[in-house]
Amino acid sequence: MSIRHGLLALLDQGPRYGYQLRSEFEARTGATWPLNVGQVYTTLGRLERDGLVAPHGEDDEGHVYYAATEQGRAELRHWFDTPVPRTNPPRDELAIKLAMAVTVPGVDVEAVVQGQRRHSMKALQDYTRLKGQAMTSGGQERSDLAWLLVLEQLIFQTEAEIRWLDHCETRLAQFRPEPEPAPPAEAAAPAVPPKTRRRVRF
Structure with missing residues (x-):
């Protein structure tokens, strides 16, 4: 899941701050992939570092708003236009x-x-x-x-x-291995009749 591009898509619609981004992301995905605010701000920091978003003022409560830059909008359009690759499938x-x-x-x-x-x-x-x-x-x-x-x-x-x-x-x-056949029963040896003792007549 590309959190990076998901946040860019939200910022493409107007400036937002971290908690707003988290709430809107979860609302649109049914909280299937929940985010924490720390993860949102970490991603925002990387987007700002790459020139894709920029700070856009603060409100009265000190929330810092971010907005997508032109470079960020171009990156977002490229993401939408490019199929998701299957060359490196995610680990299942x-x-x-x-x-x-x-x-x-x-x-x-x-x-x-x-x-x-x-x-x-x-x-x-x-x-x-x-x-x-x-x-x-x-x-x-x-x-x-x-x-x-x-x-x-x-x-x-x-x-x-x-x-x-x-x-x-x-x-x-x-x-599944086939069960090994039971060994054949040994043939019974033929019964040997007892030797008859000869009577000796005197």
Whole structure:
């Protein structure tokens, strides 16, 4: 998630100070990626260092406002116009966990998959309920549309994760070692009749 460009997008609409930026960012994304004020001001400092934003006065309470510069607006337009690259996919903790689990002796990988599926199904139900609430609230603001788009992305992502977990179970079944056949029972040795003792007649 590009916090840097998200803040630039907000500042492109007018000067704001740190707490305003945090509140508006979370409102537009449904607090999916919560920010703290320290993170906002750290990012603002880097944007100012790079010439993308500049201080724009203070209010009566001492809040320092920031505004996007022309260079910042050009950077923002470039971000909007450039597809998000997939050459360096973000690290996925679940994929890493399963990759490690199949190589570590003693880990019940199927139990890991089933536990994650239960969690993902619960998350999908929660996202779907939130989408229903968003659709029936009648909100017509741009921020409502922004939240709905983020929510639907989470739904599609979770549905894909559940399908992938189903695939993992199938793949694990293919690699499950076949049970070794029981060794054949040894053939019983033929019974040897006891030797008959001959009677000696005198």
